[in-house]
Amino acid sequence: MNEPRSNPLALIAELTHRCPLHCVYCSNPLELEARTTELSTEEWSRVFQEAAALGVLQADFTGGEPLTRPDILDLIRAARAARLYVNLITSGLPLDESRLEALVQAGLDHFQLSFQGAREEVANEISGTRAHAQKLRVLEWLKRHRIAVTLNFVMHRRNIEQLPEMLSLAESSSASRVEFANVQYYGWAFANRDALLPTREQLTHSIDFLKKAQERLAGKIKVEYIVPDYYARFPKPCMGGWARKLMLITPSGEALPCHAAKVIPGLAFENVKNRHLSEIWEVSDAFERFRGESWMQEPCKTCDRRALDFGGCRCQAFLLAADATATDPVCSLAPQRPKVDAILLTINSRVAQASASALTTTISGDATEPRRTDSSAGASVAAPTESKPAWRYRPNPS
Ligand code: SF4
Numbered sequence: 128m129n130e131p132r133s134n135p136l137a138l139i140a141e142l143t144h145r146c147p148l149h150c151v152y153c154s155n156p157l158e159l160e161a162r163t164t165e166l167s168t169e170e171w172s173r174v175f176q177e178a179a180a181l182g183v184l185q186a187d188f189t190g191g192e193p194l195t196r197p198d199i200l201d202l203i204r205a206a207r208a209a210r211l212y213v214n215l216i217t218s219g220l221p222l223d224e225s226r227l228e229a230l231v232q233a234g235l236d237h238f239q240l241s242f243q244g245a246r247e248e249v250a251n252e253i254s255g256t257r258a259h260a261q262k263l264r265v266l267e268w269l270k271r272h273r274i275a276v277t278l279n280f281v282m283h284r285r286n287i288e289q290l291p292e293m294l295s296l297a298e299s300s301s302a303s304r305v306e307f308a309n310v311q312y313y314g315w316a317f318a319n320r321d322a323l324l325p326t327r328e329q330l331t332h333s334i335d336f337l338k339k340a341q342e343r344l345a346g347k348i349k350v351e352y353i354v355p356d357y358y359a360r361f362p363k364p365c366m367g368g369w370a371r372k373l374m375l376i377t378p379s380g381e382a383l384p385c386h387a388a389k390v391i392p393g394l395a396f397e398n399v400k401n402r403h404l405s406e407i408w409e410v411s412d413a414f415e416r417f418r419g420e421s422w423m424q425e426p427c428k429t430c431d432r433r434a435l436d437f438g439g440c441r442c443q444a445f446l447l448a449a450d451a452t453a454t455d456p457v458c459s460l461a462p463q464r465p466k467v468d469a470i471l472l473t474i475n476s477r478v479a480q481a482s483a484s485a486l487t488t489t490i491s492g493d494a495t496e497p498r499r500t501d502s503s504a505g506a507s508v509a510a511p512t513e514s515k516p517a518w519r520y521r522p523n524p525s
């Protein structure tokens with residue numbers, strides 16, 4: 128049964144795909160949109176007005192890197208003028224303290240700073256650039272401004288053992304919320320998945336550690352943990368359900384129900400240059416396609432959890448099962464779940480073998496040492512013993 132249409136609550140505004148970083152897990156599509164196709168300040172301003180009229184409460188400015196837009200201050204003012212709460216999701220560069228002051232003066236409500244880790248070496252490796260030291264500077268500047276701050280640490284096999292250091296960084300900052308978000312496997316992360324997926328042991332340790340941190344920091348910092356859904360029993364309710372709460376606009380103005388929707392063949396996306404946002408939300412093909420439950424197959428069709436997770440993620444169903452109407456293969460009830468189990472088995476076995484062979488080499492007196500096990504702050508999370516992967520870095524669009 129289909130429920131009545133609700134309004135979107137948030138507009139994810141991908142202001143640009145340009146970015147000084149080249150993160151190996153970037154959720155942008157493999158085909159990036161060029162600068163010349165980006166919406167103008169005036170077009171974005173109209174979109175914010177239409178979004179507010181549709182009932183949207185919040186604009187999430189993201190990219191790429193939204194700070195690469197020279198008109199970022201005007202865009203913040205325009206979204207505020209439309210009475211939207213403005214959240215900037217940023218890597219913290221290009222930025223200096225006077226520009227941060229200008230962002231706050233323009234009305235920015237919330238600053239979400241992303242980190243690639245707690246240590247410079249891996250953070251720079253993952254982002255393909257030297258960005259970590261700048262992020263630490265931004266953290267210091269933020270303490271001097273009245274603005275809500277969230278830190279976002281993107282977690283994966285190469286940095287999960289740094290969890291205690293990441294938490295210390297958050298505790299010493301002005302953040303009221305910290306997100307430890309395991310990579311989700313779309314876009315560039317899907318291309319680099321085998322080098323990013325944590326092991327089951329790493330995941331178990333990290334969950335234990337963060338449960339204790341949540342208890343200790345209750346009332347001081349909100350600590351959130353997003354686990355990689357390949358290890359979950361049931362899928363996440365991706366985007367809060369297809370076209371139920373969120374709407375994403377790409378740099379060139381295409382309206383999508385989620386950031387990965389373009390991987391699904393046969394969906395037609397409308398552009399805000401040609402159609403009012405409310406019409407796109409109400410009737411466009413791409414938004415209608417997986418609303419409600421009529422598209423569902425078994426086991427979702429009759430499952431008690433279908434109103435909780437909406438059958439999981441449509442894009443993941445396509446990426447893993449080549450069928451966007453299939454039950455998300457990460458679900459333990461999905462006919463395609465063995466594919467996910469096989470991926471996990473391969474990764475866990477490979478890492479265990481690499482660690483065993485490094486240990487043998489060390490015991491036999493070879494100069495190669497296994498990487499350390501970080502037990503600081505009570506988290507015994509083993510660092511895998513692996514050589515640097517052949518990363519597929521995200522390039523910059525023209
Ligand atoms: Fe969710 Fe479908 Fe799995 Fe049920 S069968 S838990 S509705 S994904």
Ligand code: FES
Binds near residue numbers: 388440441
């Ligand atoms: Fe598209 Fe989950 S990312 S539905």
